[in-house]
Amino acid sequence: MTLDPAEIAKVIRLLESELPLDVECLLRDATAREVGLSRTVMETIIKNVEYARQNSIPMCQDTGTLIFFLEGGFDIRETEEEIGEAVAIATEEAPLRPNTVNPFTRENDGRNLGRGNPLIHFAAGSDSDGLPRIHIIAKGAGSENASRTCMLDPDQGLEGVKRIVVDAVRGAGSKPCPPIFVGVGIGGSHDHSALLAKKALLMDMRERSRDPMVASLEADLLEEINRLGIGPMGFGGKTTALGVRAEWAHCHTASLPVSVCIQCWALRRVSCTVKNGRLTVDGHA
């Protein structure tokens, strides 16, 4: 299967300038609930979202690092090249801010590439018609810096998991541009739990897990987080988080890994289906 880098670059531009439907709906609902300074902040966010969409420009100057999740029969080497080229094109045309630097020298290649970038996760799987899928998320640093992974002891159980998540949000406070979204990864290994937490951010934020245990964890966490009262930009209010989703995997009998992926209000992600090398975007406003 051959992908067209220019077409992927267009999808990246879309993801930077338009929010997914679930995210925008939740932002609008939250705006109506807030008062005072927090209301003004939410109204500024909504104005910004509309202005970015109308002008097809990135809503936030931190266009993030792009993370790709590919499901289905992709040729890994070929696809890595195509996506690398897509990111270089998008950096010019979306445009993206050149964000990636060498961690030792802090040198910036100006193209959002360099060792290990963009990050691509390949997996089996497809949509219900058997077609391959591509999910892309743009992750800004303000919220990513507030994310964390903890290796709990099994006796700490679900209560331990909740404490890690709520502590992470409390510790992050005003820094990650609340109201936030929270992805939680439970189980797996140290690295796997972080991946699960990020993948949780790909799920519809208005829905709950089909697994009743996970669904009640998501609901409890959202309620507890919103009781913190951090509010929009940390100015206090009813909305600290707009959504919490969790993903899980079996883990070692001696472990209970937990990862919390914090995401600013601008949850910029896009999902597409691939048919004959062409992309169809779904779930967007």
Add this chain to the structure above:
Amino acid sequence: MGMLKDLKTLLDEPTVRSLRAGDVVYFTGEIFTMRDQAHLRALKLLDGRGLPFDLEGRVIYHCGPLVKGGRVVSAGPTTSMRMERMESDLIRRSGVRAVIGKGGMGERTLSALQDCGCAYLEYTGGAGALAAKSAKGIRQVFWQDLGEPEAVWVIEVEKFGPCFVTMDSHGGELRKGAFRP
């Protein structure tokens, strides 16, 4: 909410001292973007041969703008707390009169604001497209070798705001207790 104010840069001390936490400000004039690497370099240079630009009376903005073809495309604030270890030194040694960012700052910055007559303001995080709307042009750029986000961009703005004064020069703070970063 506090008073609504239109301020033109440069700023003098009495103007800044008149600002109180809760005031809402719209800036017109030049603002200097300065974030992590620019703070590090500025402090190093202040130990030696000095800065290539004068920050006396200036407004600095914790921002790494997205710039294309000499135009500011998106320019919201970045998280100010990353600059907390450096900001008080910069304020004390450069004469800067206002710092714009997001998320609030800590004790050390607050005391430098009081000692020097400087204010900390916040623009809504993530609202980069809207912020860029008030950018009228780029007047100068310094330290481009640091990379586009970390360079010092001197941006001419018109009615850039609303910027909320969240820490004033009298120890006043909008975010108190649990909400302080």
